[in-house]
Amino acid sequence: DAGVTQSPTHLIKTRGQHVTLRCSPISGHKSVSWYQQVLGQGPQFIFQYYEKEERGRGNFPDRFSARQFPNYSSELNVNALLLGDSALYLCASTFGTSGGDTQYFGPGTRLTVL
Amino acid sequence: AQSVTQPDIHITVSEGASLELRCNYSYGATPYLFWYVQSPGQGLQLLLKYFSGDTLVQGIKGFEAEFKRSQSSFNLRKPSVHWSDAAEYFCAVGAGNSGYALNFGKGTSLLVTP
Numbered sequence: 071d072a073g074v075t076q077s078p079t080h081l082i083k084t085r086g087q088h089v090t091l092r093c094s095p096i097s098g099h100k101s102v103s104w105y106q107q108v109l110g111q112g113p114q115f116i117f118q119y120y121e122k123e124e125r126g127r128g129n130f131p132d133r134f135s136a137r138q139f140p141n142y143s144s145e146l147n148v149n150a151l152l153l154g155d156s157a158l159y160l161c162a163s164t165f166g167t168s169g170g171d172t173q174y175f176g177p178g179t180r181l182t183v184l
Numbered sequence: 185a186q187s188v189t190q191p192d193i194h195i196t197v198s199e200g201a202s203l204e205l206r207c208n209y210s211y212g213a214t215p216y217l218f219w220y221v222q223s224p225g226q227g228l229q230l231l232l233k234y235f236s237g238d239t240l241v242q243g244i245k246g247f248e249a250e251f252k253r254s255q256s257s258f259n260l261r262k263p264s265v266h267w268s269d270a271a272e273y274f275c276a277v278g279a280g281n282s283g284y285a286l287n288f289g290k291g292t293s294l295l296v297t298p
Contacts, residue, residue: 074227103285112188112274112288113228126285160227170216170235170278173286175227 072097074163074176082182083151091146091179095163101125102144103173104136107158119144120167148181156183186211186277190289197265198297205260205292207275216278217258218286219249223271231273234258245269270296 075094083089095102101120105113115128119138133149142163148155158180162173189208197203209215216235220228232243239251249260258275272293276286 105286110290112276112290113286115285115287118285128285162228170233172218172230172233174230175220177227 074161074174076159076161076176076179078179079177080180080182082184084184085151085153087151087183089148089151089181091148091159091161091181092143093146093161093163093176094143095161096174099163099165099174100142101164101167101171102138102142103162103164104144104146105160105162106130107160107178109157113160116146118167125167151183153183156181186215186287188275188277188287188289190273190275190292192292193290194293194295196295196297199267200264203260203262203265203269203294205273205275205294207258207260207289208256209258209275209277210256211277214253217249217251218276218278219243219247219258219260220274220276220288221245221271222274222291228274231260265294265296267296267298270294 077092103118104116107113117136118126122138136146138144158178160178161176164171187210218233219231222228231247232241234241234251241249272291274288274291276288278286
């Protein structure tokens with residue numbers, strides 16, 4: 071079975087631009103979460119979506135938004151990019167939303183903002 | 185809010201030696217605890233998790249972890265380290281339903297010497 075897939079793998083943008091990152095969860099999983107991992111740090115939670123509804127949001131500005139589609143895939147959008155948005159963006163999928171559910175991570179999208 | 189501390193930023197171990205990576209958490213109730221491993225440029229792979237029952241948890245790749253409520257710790261151990269274990273290790277805590285998120289520590293970088 072395919073794991074969590076993310077696209078693109080790498081991305082280079084300039085300050086002020088907009089970016090869209092995509093994620094496809096494991097087949098049968100209905101929940102997708104997004105994390106930002108800055109170099110040298112642990113991942114930080116951005117959003118969780120379950121059945122197309124936002125179920126949780128981390129401490130990120132409104133420039134960050136996301137949505138989930140009927141097939142449970144998800145997009146993360148970031149507007150007005152800043153240098154500090156340079157990071158590895160990780161997507162994780164789970165079957166449900168229980169705290170004990172294992173989150174399976176994709177390989178990530180490396181975003182560089184110049 | 186729940187949080188995780190990994191006191192050791194870097195650890196160096198000789199191949200074949202034993203390993204213990206420390207993790208301390210802060211949470212009012214019994215937390216869901218996880219250990220993930222990240223190889224360079226890769227996503228996160230789950231090693232093991234704890235949310236109830238036996239406090240000694242067995243994971244993949246020969247790893248185990250022990251939950252100690254009295255010490256608020258969830259240390260990761262391996263009796264004999266292999267060169268392929270060199271990676272970044274993250275401890276994480278999650279809690280509850282409806283939009284739960286994983287809070288990660290800053291990670292411990294493991295170097296394995298010949």
